[in-house]
Amino acid sequence: MASCLETLCGQAFGAGQYHLLGIYKQRAILVLTLVSVVVAVVWAYTGQILLLFGQDREIAMGAGSYIRWMIPALFVYGPLECHVRFLQTQNIVLPVMASSGVTALSHVLVCWLLVCRFGLGNKGAAMANGISYLANVSILALYIRVSPSCRSTWTGLSKDAFRNILSFMKLAVPSALMVCLEWWSSELLVLLSGLLPNPKLEASVLSICLNTVSLAIMIPFGLGAAISTRVSNELGAGRPEAARLATRVIMVLGLAAGVVLGLLMLSVRNIWGYAYSNEKEVVEYIARMMPLLSVSIIFDNLQCVLSGIVRGCGLQRGLWLGIICGVVVQMLLLLAITIRTNWDKEVGKPKPLPCIHIIPSVGFWAS
Incomplete structure (x- = not known):
């Protein structure tokens, strides 16, 4: 808020x-x-x-x-x-x-x-x-x-x-929801991991993954805060061209930072788990998750700077609707996969890591 x-x-x-x-x-x-x-x-x-x-x-x-x-x-x-x-x-x-x-x-x-x-x-x-x-x-x-x-x-x-507290709430509530809808989708995975056969391992791994995303998102979070300030200042001063230029610059920086962070996460995937646990099983599990996290970080960087632009413009409601659309698309894709699953073939397959650990985009938040 x-x-x-x-x-x-x-x-x-x-x-x-x-x-x-x-x-x-x-x-x-x-x-x-x-x-x-x-x-x-x-x-x-x-x-x-x-x-x-x-x-x-x-x-x-x-x-x-x-x-x-x-x-x-x-x-x-x-x-x-x-x-x-x-x-x-x-x-x-x-x-x-x-x-x-x-x-x-x-x-x-x-x-x-x-x-x-x-x-x-x-x-x-x-x-x-x-x-x-x-x-x-x-x-x-x-x-x-x-x-x-x-x-x-x-x-x-x-x-x-x-x-004017009511008018303040009209902007504060969408501002909160744009953060909560993203974070809650990730926290829900932690909650669901506690229902799996080995809840301590699953919850631990997923919590570490979310903590890693939170750590990596600090750079684009800073970029988002900077562009939010710049855009709001320029719009308040009546300088739309300056706001447009700042937006272009921050998009390039956000993409570059995302690629660098993603490559860095890939390079340390085999040792990153030791920062949180001495259990070999946990460390190996984290190593298999890091490629997914590195890809999500690239998109998170862009999402984070775009969120800053939207906040600077005061268009939080539009961002909220965008997040809802993203959640709906994710749900439809998962539904399609579920419907097309051949359960007879699945019985005979060796069990890989549970797909529940796929992390959706987590835009900090910001804020």
């Missing part, structure tokens, strides 16, 4: 309506905090929900325990995303990069203290996330308060933040 600030703040900044950026940020924090309450309730009962879906009890209880300790981080992460986009749409990126770098370095120490030193295990890892998010947002909030570069865009708390 915070990604709608890329449209609102970006175009307001380009149009010279600087005071609106602070109002939009406050409004977004208010809405995200209320939404986080609802999400927190779901998180509190995650273990029981997973059991209802037939998941392995040990996996369900472990996930439920971890996510409950992540609830404090949830209420910090929303404001953090709002602060990042508030600065990003003003082309103020160095403070964001610096605060993220400091937080990342300290996160290692915090994790070691909570997980190893105090023996809190995965609970400590969840708590470390909340502490790091809090440190990051505190640094950014302090910068916004004292920096001369934000003097015209942050004028203090305003009652206007409580107005």
Whole structure:
């Protein structure tokens, strides 16, 4: 939902309506905090929900325990995303990069203290996330308060933040759905993998694959954020030709980055699994999955930069419809394969890796 600030703040900044950026940020924090309450309730009962879906009890209880300790981080992460986009749409990126770098370095120490030193295990890892998010947002909030570069865009708390919330939601909800529809399709595969004969292995491998995609998608995510800011600024300033040129440049960069990342993933496919597990079975499984992931990354890169362009234009609803069309096409292809399957021949075949591990396009998200 915070990604709608890329449209609102970006175009307001380009149009010279600087005071609106602070109002939009406050409004977004208010809405995200209320939404986080609802999400927190779901998180509190995650273990029981997973059991209802037939998941392995040990996996369900472990996930439920971890996510409950992540609830404090949830209420910090929303404001953090709002602060990042508030600065990003003003082309103020160095403070964001610096605060993220400091937080990342300290996160290692915090994790070691909570997980190893105090023996809190995965609970400590969840708590470390909340502490790091809090440190990051505190640094950014302090910068916004004292920096001369934000003097015209942050004028203090305003009652206007409580107005026009409905119109804000009309843009925020499609912004959220364009991310959720993609991520949920991938998370659903993790959920389904827990129903297979060896759920611990299957869920582990698929989770590692999704984590790998999340790691690789950071580069196109940055490109998408950059083009979103550039397009929204140029459109707000009434310069359509500049927005068109920036779009062409980012498409070339997105394709090049996708090819490079895809080749890199292929080159490390036989050793990548050791970054997550010492189990040989898991490592070999990951190696067989990497070619599929490398292909998906190429398309993900293009999808990510295109998402940034759409956000900059404020056309999130069109992107939402595009994602739905993609899901429908995927469903029809899988249905056709299922209908044409000769089940008698399948019985006699040696069993390959389950086809459920094919990963659909995961556009981060962004955001």
